[in-house]
Amino acid sequence: MNKPIFYHAGCSVCVSAEHDIVNLIGADxxxxxxxxxxxxxxxxxxQVGVKSVPALxxxxxxxxxxxxxASIEDVKG
Amino acid sequence: MNKPIFYHAGCSVCVSAEHDIVNLIGADxxxxxxxxxxxxxxxxxxQVGVKSVPALxxxxxxxxxxxxxASIEDVKG
Structure with a gap:
C-alpha cells in the first residue's frame, strides 16, 4: 500500500494539522x-485534486x- | 489516551471521509x-469547535x- 501524503505549506494551520495527523497515523x-x-x-x-493546504x-x-x-494558488505565488 | 471522535451526518462526503479515516487510523x-x-x-x-461535518x-x-x-446548523435542522 502506498503511504498517504500530507501536503502543507508551513502555515500555522498546516503545522497544527500536521501534528494531529502524525499523532493519529504515526510519523512512519x-x-x-x-x-x-x-x-x-x-x-x-x-492533479490528484488538492485545492488547498493542509490536505491529506x-x-x-x-x-x-x-x-x-491557503489555496494551492497562494502556494504557487 | 482518549480516542479521536469522527463526527458526521450520513452525507456522501461524510461517508467517503469516514472510510478514509477508518482505513488510516483503524476502526478500533x-x-x-x-x-x-x-x-x-x-x-x-x-462546544469543542465542530462547525461542519465531517469533522475529526x-x-x-x-x-x-x-x-x-454540511454545517452543524444544517444537522440540527
Missing amino acids: NVEVVHLGEQKSRIAAAE VTPNGNVLHLNYG | NVEVVHLGEQKSRIAAAE VTPNGNVLHLNYG
Whole structure:
C-alpha cells in the first residue's frame, strides 16, 4: 500500500494539522510534503485534486482537505 | 489516551471521509458519531469547535474539518 501524503505549506494551520495527523497515523505512516519548499511537487498535488493546504491524500487517491490554511494558488505565488 | 471522535451526518462526503479515516487510523481507534441520529451529542461537538461535518476531533481537542458536507446548523435542522 502506498503511504498517504500530507501536503502543507508551513502555515500555522498546516503545522497544527500536521501534528494531529502524525499523532493519529504515526510519523512512519505518512509522507509529509512542504509544497512551499518543494514546488516541483505542486503539479502532482493539483492533479490528484488538492485545492488547498493542509490536505491529506489517502492511498486510494481521495483528498481530505483539513481545515483551511491557503489555496494551492497562494502556494504557487 | 482518549480516542479521536469522527463526527458526521450520513452525507456522501461524510461517508467517503469516514472510510478514509477508518482505513488510516483503524476502526478500533476512532469513535464514529452520527449527529443526525445522535442529536444529543450535537452540543458537545459544538462546544469543542465542530462547525461542519465531517469533522475529526483529536484526543487533544483539536478539530480537523475534513472537506465539507454540511454545517452543524444544517444537522440540527
